[in-house]
Amino acid sequence: MKLKNPTPINWKFSERAEQLQSSVIREILKVTSRPEVISFAGGLPSPETFPVERMQAAFDKVLATQGKSALQYGTSDGYAPLREFLANSLSTADCKITPDQILMVSGSQQGLDLLGKVLIDEGSKILVETPSYLGALQAFSVYQPEFVSVDTDEHGLIPSSVSAKGEGARLMYALPNFQNPTGRTMSLERRIELVEICARMGIPLIEDNPYGDLCYSGEPLPKMLNMNPDGVIYMGSFSKVLTPGIRLGYVVGPTKLIRKLEQAKQAADLHTSQLTQMAVYEVIKDGFLGEHIPTIRTFYARQCQVMLDALTKFFPAGVEWTKPEGGMFIWITLPAHIDSNELLDDAIKQNVAFVPGGPFYANNPAKNTMRLSFVTVSPERINEGVEKLGKLIQARL
Amino acid sequence: MKLKNPTPINWKFSERAEQLQSSVIREILKVTSRPEVISFAGGLPSPETFPVERMQAAFDKVLATQGKSALQYGTSDGYAPLREFLANSLSTADCKITPDQILMVSGSQQGLDLLGKVLIDEGSKILVETPSYLGALQAFSVYQPEFVSVDTDEHGLIPSSVSAKGEGARLMYALPNFQNPTGRTMSLERRIELVEICARMGIPLIEDNPYGDLCYSGEPLPKMLNMNPDGVIYMGSFSKVLTPGIRLGYVVGPTKLIRKLEQAKQAADLHTSQLTQMAVYEVIKDGFLGEHIPTIRTFYARQCQVMLDALTKFFPAGVEWTKPEGGMFIWITLPAHIDSNELLDDAIKQNVAFVPGGPFYANNPAKNTMRLSFVTVSPERINEGVEKLGKLIQARL
Numbered sequence: 001m002k003l004k005n006p007t008p009i010n011w012k013f014s015e016r017a018e019q020l021q022s023s024v025i026r027e028i029l030k031v032t033s034r035p036e037v038i039s040f041a042g043g044l045p046s047p048e049t050f051p052v053e054r055m056q057a058a059f060d061k062v063l064a065t066q067g068k069s070a071l072q073y074g075t076s077d078g079y080a081p082l083r084e085f086l087a088n089s090l091s092t093a094d095c096k097i098t099p100d101q102i103l104m105v106s107g108s109q110q111g112l113d114l115l116g117k118v119l120i121d122e123g124s125k126i127l128v129e130t131p132s133y134l135g136a137l138q139a140f141s142v143y144q145p146e147f148v149s150v151d152t153d154e155h156g157l158i159p160s161s162v163s164a165k166g167e168g169a170r171l172m173y174a175l176p177n178f179q180n181p182t183g184r185t186m187s188l189e190r191r192i193e194l195v196e197i198c199a200r201m202g203i204p205l206i207e208d209n210p211y212g213d214l215c216y217s218g219e220p221l222p223k224m225l226n227m228n229p230d231g232v233i234y235m236g237s238f239s240k241v242l243t244p245g246i247r248l249g250y251v252v253g254p255t256k257l258i259r260k261l262e263q264a265k266q267a268a269d270l271h272t273s274q275l276t277q278m279a280v281y282e283v284i285k286d287g288f289l290g291e292h293i294p295t296i297r298t299f300y301a302r303q304c305q306v307m308l309d310a311l312t313k314f315f316p317a318g319v320e321w322t323k324p325e326g327g328m329f330i331w332i333t334l335p336a337h338i339d340s341n342e343l344l345d346d347a348i349k350q351n352v353a354f355v356p357g358g359p360f361y362a363n364n365p366a367k368n369t370m371r372l373s374f375v376t377v378s379p380e381r382i383n384e385g386v387e388k389l390g391k392l393i394q395a396r397l
Numbered sequence: 398m399k400l401k402n403p404t405p406i407n408w409k410f411s412e413r414a415e416q417l418q419s420s421v422i423r424e425i426l427k428v429t430s431r432p433e434v435i436s437f438a439g440g441l442p443s444p445e446t447f448p449v450e451r452m453q454a455a456f457d458k459v460l461a462t463q464g465k466s467a468l469q470y471g472t473s474d475g476y477a478p479l480r481e482f483l484a485n486s487l488s489t490a491d492c493k494i495t496p497d498q499i500l501m502v503s504g505s506q507q508g509l510d511l512l513g514k515v516l517i518d519e520g521s522k523i524l525v526e527t528p529s530y531l532g533a534l535q536a537f538s539v540y541q542p543e544f545v546s547v548d549t550d551e552h553g554l555i556p557s558s559v560s561a562k563g564e565g566a567r568l569m570y571a572l573p574n575f576q577n578p579t580g581r582t583m584s585l586e587r588r589i590e591l592v593e594i595c596a597r598m599g600i601p602l603i604e605d606n607p608y609g610d611l612c613y614s615g616e617p618l619p620k621m622l623n624m625n626p627d628g629v630i631y632m633g634s635f636s637k638v639l640t641p642g643i644r645l646g647y648v649v650g651p652t653k654l655i656r657k658l659e660q661a662k663q664a665a666d667l668h669t670s671q672l673t674q675m676a677v678y679e680v681i682k683d684g685f686l687g688e689h690i691p692t693i694r695t696f697y698a699r700q701c702q703v704m705l706d707a708l709t710k711f712f713p714a715g716v717e718w719t720k721p722e723g724g725m726f727i728w729i730t731l732p733a734h735i736d737s738n739e740l741l742d743d744a745i746k747q748n749v750a751f752v753p754g755g756p757f758y759a760n761n762p763a764k765n766t767m768r769l770s771f772v773t774v775s776p777e778r779i780n781e782g783v784e785k786l787g788k789l790i791q792a793r794l
Binding site for chain 1: 601
């Protein structure tokens with residue numbers, strides 16, 4: 001019954017699809033998945049931190065005791081007990097968050113897509129950091145905005161740049177804690193100033209916070225959400241504090257926005273896995289993250305220090321890098337004439353990989369930058385990889 | 398640190414978001430979730446058919462033996478062994494399907510969203526059946542197409558109507574088996590004709606097939622995919638043959654399209670739960686569906702017959718209905734002057750619910766239609782509910 005020689009379809013993609021590109025990182029990961037490669041390229045958390053047995057026990061319990069409801073269709077807003085738990089966790093003394101301000105999503109990447117869908121028209125001006133998280137640039141670019149890059153320095157985003165450039169913007173996207181890709185953290189003073197400026201200018205402020213709990217010492221800085229819950233959209237994720245492969249995150253915001261996002265979620269995939277939400281609730285409801293997260297902090301802090309020491313030892317003068325106080329990434333700035341794409345070609349020949357910095361810029365990429373992740377590589381191999389990179393940089397000086 | 402009296406955000410949603418509406422069905426379900434309501438409104442499969450213990454054993458085994466990889470980030474195209482399994486299942490003697498023609502998605506609703514995203518520009522002409530699946534209309538409408546309703550009769554879509562109306566269309570969306578909402582099935586002759594016409598006119602043909610395996614007797618009709626794999630986009634789902642709450646489906650098509658959809662998937666949610674894909678593979682890899690699906694068929698066939706008998710017994714002359722040969726739905730056509738929205742108001746007062754037919758039409762809704770689902774209600778209550786509906790209709794004649 002197969003057609004004989006049908007006319008081939010001349011595929012015509014939508015305008016938004018024509019400009020879609022595969023993430024550079026995912027392309028690099030394909031190249032660097034060989035075990036002999038020392039890869040600082042991934043954005044993956046360390047599987048050493050995954051509480052596998054706890055997850056197993058939770059899925060088992062949910063399926064044994066509530067199997068039919070866990071496997072049936074659920075509501076688009078998400079599993080109510082989990083939203084209630086999160087609402088309580090996010091509330092502060094003077095800022096109560098309620099469950100109806102929360103939408104469960106299939107990983108916070110979906111939150112970015114839904115926010116782009118409901119807030120961005122073609123040509124809308126949107127503000128992003130310089131550099132910014134690649135996955136956000138990718139998600140928003142589908143909706144064809146005009147990206148405006150807000151200035152940053154070693155303390156992260158500079159709020160006065162928002163005043164200068166932000167008139168009429170449809171959103172400001174910021175990742176204030178241990179930013180991907182730079183590892184930088186915004187100071188408390190700047191957070192307050194940014195929240196005030198966005199409120200005054202009527203710009204919805206997206207606070208993306210996948211790494212916030214991974215501070216190496218002390219406690220996380222206050223959330224911008226709690227400074228102005230009517231103007232800040234907060235995004236949380238279980239990927240870095242529990243496990244990423246289950247795809248679970250959440251968006252918190254004013255109910256008017258959350259109800260609109262819920263409609264978009266319904267059209268996009270009806271709802272996020274009911275079973276996954278119930279199992280994660282089972283894992284965390286009695287305070288497990290309070291004991292688990294400190295073990296990740298300690299582990300990542302040690303890994304980070306190993307890499308910082310190696311950089312000091314092996315990288316030549318003229319190279320600069322950030323000293324993160326949490327998270328998973330160090331950002332390298334090479335002398336201006338070195339193109340990190342070319343450096344990557346050299347490095348891959350020697351079985352070392354990283355992510356060139358260019359794709360993290362919405363405008364005017366700084367080609368002499370690169371992102372290193374230190375969480376999935378052993379200390380010995382961190383030293384070996386950094387030494388090789390140091391020699392390759394030296395050779396280009 | 399909370400701002401004092403911040404200026405409230407004047408939320409400005411995107412044009413596409415302004416026209417987003419919550420699904421009528423999901424709104425009705427909220428009203429009818431009270432246990433005393435006899436609801437024929439749901440599109441839910443019966444939880445009696447969920448293989449809970451098998452799912453439990455599969456999640457347990459995957460987490461016990463491959464926990465770390467199941468919980469880590471996965472690839473955007475999906476879990477390779479599962480795609481390979483599906484490729485083999487979908488291949489026929491003269492039409493081999495390969496794993497790189499398959500994209501795993503978070504339920505086939507996501508497939509609809511991604512297809513809309515990459516194929517529809519604002520104002521694009523797209524063809525749908527009369528009536529058509531509400532979730533598809535909802536997913537596509539986000540991308541602001543011009544819907545063109547293709548004519549249908551008791552044998553489903555009429556291919557010659559595609560010739561007449563389809564010039565320049567960007568896609569044709571069809572649900573050929575036990576259609577939602579009508580329960581109708583397209584004949585083999587019409588399938589062949591539709592595939593030929595779409596190929597000749599260069600229109601990508603979407604074959605959505607969530608219910609195809611749920612035929613009450615005989616074997617499913619051949620897939621249009623296998624008649625022209627270069628021009629047909631096939632959508633499959635585990636929601637009706639396994640369980641829906643885990644959100645797992647797949648899109649099959651020419652690799653050029655699938656790679657573009659993969660990029661859109663990456664921007665939308667990176668990938669579908671790795672754990673879920675591995676567990677479902679574990680459940681089905683040794684042929685479980687071959688023994689499980691016949692039990693669903695028998696169960697639904699019996700439920701369907703109970704409702705058909707009740708309709709014959711209790712519905713007055715002048716009312717017509719479809720006689721499905723599979724699936725979950727019966728479609729009712731009332732005398733032209735009866736508005737099923739008004740009938741629903743009466744019915745809810747008597748604790749009976751259904752879905753009015755209007756929202757299933759992209760254009761010119763036939764308000765005298767309604768959809769009844771028979772799979773989640775006991776035979777006694779099917780009789781009771783249909784009797785009440787029959788009296789309410791009689792009262793309006």
